[in-house]
Amino acid sequence: MTTKAYPRLGETLYTTTLPNGLTIHVVPKPGFCSYYAVLAANYGGDHRRFSLGGEMIDTPAGVAHYLEHKMFDLPEGDNALNLLSANGADPNAFTSGSITCYYFQCTEKFEENLRLLIHFVTTPYFTAETVQKEQGIIGQEIRMGEDSPGSAVYYNLLKQLYANHPIRDRVVGTVESIAQITEETLYACHKVFYAPSNLCLCVEGDVDGAAIEAIAREMLPPEKAELPVADFGPEESLLPQETLHRECMAVSAPQFLIGAKFRPVEGEGALRQRIVAQLALRLLVGSSSRFYTSLYADGTLNRDFDYEADFSAGTATVILGGESEEPETVLAALNERIAEVCKSGFAPDAFERAKRASYGARLRGLEDFDSVCVSLASGQFEGYCPFDAPGLLDQVTKAECEAFVRENLQPERFALSIIEGKKAEA
Amino acid sequence: MELTRSEILPGVWLSHLRSDKFKTACLSLNLLTQLQRDTASLNALIPYVLRRGTRRYGDMEALSARLDELYGTAIEPVVRRIGEIQCVGFYASIPEGDFLPDGQDVLHDAAELMGEMLLAPNTRGGLLLPQYVDSEREKMLEMIRSRINEKRGYALFRCIEEMCCCEDFAVGRLGSESECENIHYKKLTRHYHDLLQTCPIELFYCGRASQKKVVSVLRDALATLPRGEINYDIGTDVRMNALEDEARTVEEKLDVNQGKLVIGWRLGECMEEPDLAAMHVFNAVFGGGSTSKLFMNVREKLQLCYYAGSLIDTHKGLMLVSSGVEFSDKDAAQAEIFAQLEAMKQGEISEEELEAARSGVAGDLRSLEDSQGELEGFYLSQALDGPDCSPLELAELCENVSKEDVAAIARSVDCDLIYFLTGGGESEEEDDDD
Numbered sequence: 001m002t003t004k005a006y007p008r009l010g011e012t013l014y015t016t017t018l019p020n021g022l023t024i025h026v027v028p029k030p031g032f033c034s035y036y037a038v039l040a041a042n043y044g045g046d047h048r049r050f051s052l053g054g055e056m057i058d059t060p061a062g063v064a065h066y067l068e069h070k071m072f073d074l075p076e077g078d079n080a081l082n083l084l085s086a087n088g089a090d091p092n093a094f095t096s097g098s099i100t101c102y103y104f105q106c107t108e109k110f111e112e113n114l115r116l117l118i119h120f121v122t123t124p125y126f127t128a129e130t131v132q133k134e135q136g137i138i139g140q141e142i143r144m145g146e147d148s149p150g151s152a153v154y155y156n157l158l159k160q161l162y163a164n165h166p167i168r169d170r171v172v173g174t175v176e177s178i179a180q181i182t183e184e185t186l187y188a189c190h191k192v193f194y195a196p197s198n199l200c201l202c203v204e205g206d207v208d209g210a211a212i213e214a215i216a217r218e219m220l221p222p223e224k225a226e227l228p229v230a231d232f233g234p235e236e237s238l239l240p241q242e243t244l245h246r247e248c249m250a251v252s253a254p255q256f257l258i259g260a261k262f263r264p265v266e267g268e269g270a271l272r273q274r275i276v277a278q279l280a281l282r283l284l285v286g287s288s289s290r291f292y293t294s295l296y297a298d299g300t301l302n303r304d305f306d307y308e309a310d311f312s313a314g315t316a317t318v319i320l321g322g323e324s325e326e327p328e329t330v331l332a333a334l335n336e337r338i339a340e341v342c343k344s345g346f347a348p349d350a351f352e353r354a355k356r357a358s359y360g361a362r363l364r365g366l367e368d369f370d371s372v373c374v375s376l377a378s379g380q381f382e383g384y385c386p387f388d389a390p391g392l393l394d395q396v397t398k399a400e401c402e403a404f405v406r407e408n409l410q411p412e413r414f415a416l417s418i419i420e421g422k423k424a425e426a
Numbered sequence: 427m428e429l430t431r432s433e434i435l436p437g438v439w440l441s442h443l444r445s446d447k448f449k450t451a452c453l454s455l456n457l458l459t460q461l462q463r464d465t466a467s468l469n470a471l472i473p474y475v476l477r478r479g480t481r482r483y484g485d486m487e488a489l490s491a492r493l494d495e496l497y498g499t500a501i502e503p504v505v506r507r508i509g510e511i512q513c514v515g516f517y518a519s520i521p522e523g524d525f526l527p528d529g530q531d532v533l534h535d536a537a538e539l540m541g542e543m544l545l546a547p548n549t550r551g552g553l554l555l556p557q558y559v560d561s562e563r564e565k566m567l568e569m570i571r572s573r574i575n576e577k578r579g580y581a582l583f584r585c586i587e588e589m590c591c592c593e594d595f596a597v598g599r600l601g602s603e604s605e606c607e608n609i610h611y612k613k614l615t616r617h618y619h620d621l622l623q624t625c626p627i628e629l630f631y632c633g634r635a636s637q638k639k640v641v642s643v644l645r646d647a648l649a650t651l652p653r654g655e656i657n658y659d660i661g662t663d664v665r666m667n668a669l670e671d672e673a674r675t676v677e678e679k680l681d682v683n684q685g686k687l688v689i690g691w692r693l694g695e696c697m698e699e700p701d702l703a704a705m706h707v708f709n710a711v712f713g714g715g716s717t718s719k720l721f722m723n724v725r726e727k728l729q730l731c732y733y734a735g736s737l738i739d740t741h742k743g744l745m746l747v748s749s750g751v752e753f754s755d756k757d758a759a760q761a762e763i764f765a766q767l768e769a770m771k772q773g774e775i776s777e778e779e780l781e782a783a784r785s786g787v788a789g790d791l792r793s794l795e796d797s798q799g800e801l802e803g804f805y806l807s808q809a810l811d812g813p814d815c816s817p818l819e820l821a822e823l824c825e826n827v828s829k830e831d832v833a834a835i836a837r838s839v840d841c842d843l844i845y846f847l848t849g850g851g852e853s854e855e856e857d858d859d860d
Binding site: 008010031032034079081082085086088089090105106107133136137140141143147148149150249250252253255287288290293294296297298299354356357359360361366367369422 | 446447448449450485486487490491493494495496497498499500519521524525557561564565568569571572573574575576577680681682683684715716717722725726729731732750752778781782785786788789790792793795796797798851
C-alpha cells in the first residue's frame, strides 16, 4: 500500500492495487463518526457494445442500470439493501453513462457492512422470475424520467450533439429495450464488467487502510480477468447534428441547455484539461462573470443557471443552462462574450480571483465523503487522482484557459435545447 | 464538540460549535419571524435583495468578485420554514485559514461582508433600489411557480396546502404568488427596517475559531444593527385533529405519465408532549427508509409503486406519505398504506423492523456530527422549539424507543387529507375552481 500525504489539504491517501487488478483508495478521517464506502464498476449505460476475447458483443440499452437494481438480490432470498439497512447503514447505488456505484454510509459495524458490500456486488443471483418482476419497477422509473423536464432537456441536447455515441440514450433504457433483458444477459454482463480488475473500492472514515486491503484480499478471487474493451462507435464530428431543438412539457418557465463537444485528453493531461475547462468556464460564465451578472441583473437568467465540463465514456461536453424566457438571447450573449475573450483575453485580476475561488470550491468539495469517494473511483477509471487538482491548479495559466475557449467554444459548435411550457388557458 | 450559546447583542443569539474536523467554517444568520400569509413573501425576498449589492460592493459583479477574493467564500440567501416560524438570512461557507496560503484568515472579512449585506445594502435616498427589488421579485415569483416542475415535490406541497388550508403553514416558505406580485420597493424597505429592529436573530458558527474570537468578529460586523423591542411572541399552531371527521380527498389533473399519491395526517395527541425519539423511530418503521413497512410492502412486495415513503414534521405535527404510482394502482396502493399503518396500531412490529429503524435513525443522527450544514439545521430548529440535547444524545434516546412507544404514535395520528395527482390534464375541458 502506498501512502501519499497532501499537507496543504490536510489529507492522506492510501492506495493499492491487488494482484487481481482491484484498486483500493482509503482516506482516513480520524475524529469522524461516519464511514463511507463505494465499490464502483467501470461500467455504465454507455458500455453497450464491447469486445472480449476477440468477440464483439451487443447488449440492449439499460442493462447496466438493470443490473444495478438486481445486484441487491442474494441467493439465500435475502436482499442486500435490507441487510445493510438492518445493520444501521444507509446503502444505495446509482448508474451513470460511464460508472456504476454501490455505496453505503454508516456510523457502526463498518467492517461488517463493508464485507456485505463486497459480497453482494460480486455475487450475481438472478432468476427469470425476479428479472421479470423488476421490469415493472424500472418501467415506473423510466416513466418518472419522462415526466422530468430536467431529464428531457438534457437528453435532447445530447441527441443534438451526438450522432452515434450511446451517451445519446437514457441510462435506464426504454420500456422496449429493457423487455429484451433476461437473466442470461445479466449474468454475462456481470461476469465481464464486475471482475475485480474492472472495479475500484474507495473508503473514507476513521479506518485503517491495511485492514481494508486484508478484507478485499480475503473476499475476492485472486485471478486477474481480461478487461472488456468498450466500443462507443465511430469518432464524432465536433459539430452538432441539430443546433436547435424545442419540446413542450408542463413547465412554468422555459428550461434550456447549451452544449458543445470537445476532444477529451486521455492519460497524463486528463486532469489538467478538466481543471482548465472548469476554470475557463468559471471565468466565462461563473457567478462573478460579467456574462452571468449582467444577464442575471436584466432578468434573463436566474439562480438556476449552472455550468460544467462533463467527461463521460470517452466524451467531453461543455454544458450550461437553467431557466430563461429567452434562451436564444443567452446563447447570443455567450457568443458575444466568447468573441471578446478571443480578442482580448481574460482580465489578469479576474483570473487570479477565479483561481482562488476554484481552490476554495475544491476545498469545500473535500467535506463530502460521498463526492470524494466517487471522484476517486471515476478518477481511477479515467487515469488521474482528484487530490492532485489543487497543485495543478496553481500551474494553470491564463493563456491555457483562453486557448480552451478559443479552440472549443466557437459559435458553430453550440447546440441549444429548450423545453417550453404549454400556454395555460386563462 | 461542545455547543456554547450566548446573547452577543440584544436579541442576537450565537450558537458556537468549535470543531477542527472541517476544511471550511460555516456561519449562518437568521432573522426569526412569524410565518403569515400577508408577509411571507416580503420576508423571503429580503435576503435575495440584500445579496444584490452593498454600499461598498454595489452590484453582483463587485460582490461576487469580493467573494472570489476571499477564496470562494460563499454567502447565500436562505429562507426556511420551521413549523410556522419563518427564518430568513444568509448561510456562509468560509475556507479555514489552515488550508490557505500563508494561513490567511478570511473569517473576519467574510463576517464583515455578511454584516454589510444585512445592514448596509445599496440604497438610493434610503430606499432599496427598485431595480433590485423588481428583479428579485420576478425571480421569486418564478420560484413559486416552478413548484409544478418537479411533480413529487409539487404533490407534497399541494397536499399540505389543501390540508392546512385554514393555517398559515399552507403558504409555504416563499409565500404566495398573489402576495409576492404586489411587493414594491418602498413597502419592502419599510418591512426590512421593521425586521431589523424587531426580529430575534439566531447566529450559528461551526469551525476552528474560538468562541471569544467569533463573538468579537460578529459584534463588529453587526455593530450598527438597530434594535427596538424584540418580538419573541412567535410560534407554531399545532392542530391535533383533522379538519373533518372523514379524511378529505382532492384529485388534481395534470399532463403526467405517473400518478402521485400523497396522504396527510395530523400527528395528533402525541404532539402534546412530543417525544422526538419515538416519533423518529415511528417514522422509520412506517416509511422512513428501505427497511420500512411502506418500502417493503407497497414497493417491494406488491410492486405497486416506484417509491413510497413517509416524512414527519415534528414542529407542525404532520405526517405525509408520498408515493409514485400507475394511475390504475392508486386505490390498491392507498389501501395498502392504510393497512400498514393499521398493523402498526395493533403493535405488529417485528424485532427486526424495530431494531433496523432504531439503529438507522440513531446512525443518521450520529452522522449529523460530520456535516456542518446538518448541524446548523439541527441547532437552529433546536433553538426554536427543540429539546436541549445534542444529536448524539438524541441518538441514544432513539436506541431506547420501545415497540409500544412506536405503536402509541401510530394510534395517535389522524388522517386529514388524501391528495392524488393524476393524468389527463391539459385537455380541452376547463379546470373547475377547486
